[in-house]
Amino acid sequence: MSWMIYGAYGYTGELVAAYAKERGQKPLLAGRNEKKLKAIADKLELPYQVVNLEDPVALRQALAEQQVVVHCAGPFEVTAAPMMDACIATRTHYLDITGELAVFELAHSKHEEAQRAGIVLCPGVGFDVIPTDCVAAQLKAEMPDATELTLGFDSASRMSRGTAKTSVRRLGEGGAVRRNGKIETVPLAYKTRKIDFGNGEKFAMTIPWGDVSTAYHTTGIGSIEVYIPASPNLVKKLKRMNYFRWLLRFEWMKNWLEKKIEQQPAGPSEKQLEEAHTYVWGEAKNAEGKVITKQEKVMNGYKLTSHGAVDVALWLLEHTPEGGYYTPSKLCGAELIERYRVTG
Structure with missing residues (x-):
């Protein structure tokens, strides 16, 4: 089971990568800044690959072997579209941690494309939303x-x-x-x-x-x-x-x-x-x-985002939902919130 965290050296991306490591996972860390990416990968002892979203050929090559990508590189109004398109082309499930209205509507507009590709488009798998x-x-x-x-x-x-x-x-x-x-x-x-x-x-x-x-x-x-x-x-x-x-x-x-x-x-x-x-x-x-x-x-x-992004990625690796656009509760059920509830 192979999956990628793109934008792993941002504040939240690093939290996601660290929690994945804590869960015993070995996702491929990716991003365009080699120096920052290598520092996080070395720290967490995880594999990494330098990939630029502005290079669609290289991006698709990187995604070709991945079942899921957790996209953490914002601003998503700029970065979500090329990543979604690459995921549809390579039949890779797409998750992200956005809270941006335009990105949710963009993903919904690609519902039929995702259906045909047999992949899930589910933005907002963190605190947003x-x-x-x-x-x-x-x-x-x-x-x-x-x-x-x-x-x-x-x-x-x-x-x-x-x-x-x-x-x-x-x-x-x-x-x-x-x-x-x-x-x-x-x-x-x-x-x-x-x-x-x-x-x-x-x-x-x-x-x-x-x-x-x-x-x-x-x-x-x-x-x-x-x-x-x-x-x-x-x-x-x-x-x-x-x-x-x-x-x-x-x-x-x-x-x-x-x-x-x-x-x-x-x-x-x-x-x-x-x-x-x-x-x-x-x-x-x-x-x-x-x-x-x-x-x-x-x-x-932010802690919820790190846990949620990994939890939903692992859920996708273990299940085979029909392709299309999903919200988190539509994908994993409304009981998903129980994982993050705090008592006292």
Whole structure:
């Protein structure tokens, strides 16, 4: 059973590779920077191969012997398409750790291609979006006639540099919700409300989280919003930013913001990985106004991502699902969240 972790030297990619090693696995580590790749491979005593996504021939040659690839190299809005196309060509199952709306929709658009190739396309096999996707599926099972779905999460963990870069690249596009089955672009901090995510009621705002895409494909519920806690001051700043967010769409501005982010720590500390747990919340409502809610406490998002990416990769190596696009809960079942639940 042969599988690859691409982008293994990024903050989260290294966590994925280390957890794979902990599980007794020997995935092929891959990426385009030989110096960084070799350092991680030597540290973990795992095989590696230098491969550039911009070289489709070399990429397909590298994937030809692999059953599964876990794609960890962002920004996924740039890197996902060439990797998906190469996976379809080589009949290699595709997994990634994205939370980017456009990537989920891209994967869904390639459903029929994946079916013909007999492979799985399942982006979001980490914190984005395993726990929220499983909560969505469980709420749908409890309320089959739900017409509205609201999800959210609360974490005290620091963002990794990769997550922060992805977030600033998205700022210029605004927020996103789903209405009547369609994804709608809305202003930043479009709506606010108070939510008890599981650790006390907090002021929260909408964000363009991946579940605006995935939860619809999981549940069929046509109206979806996702929230995180935010201070009233941050909400005011984001609302003001709506007037000039067009400026944030320029590539030079994105590059400038990314350079600022490079000055930050790579990601959460070891202490945060172990202690900064995440609270996940969901609410379903039907046409009669009945409401049900669900709360979960799970491990730190980056730790969950490292475990989830490996768990789903190993699941694929042991099972033969029909080809096509999947969300995590559609692929592995809504009980997948139980692996990452934290008690106490």
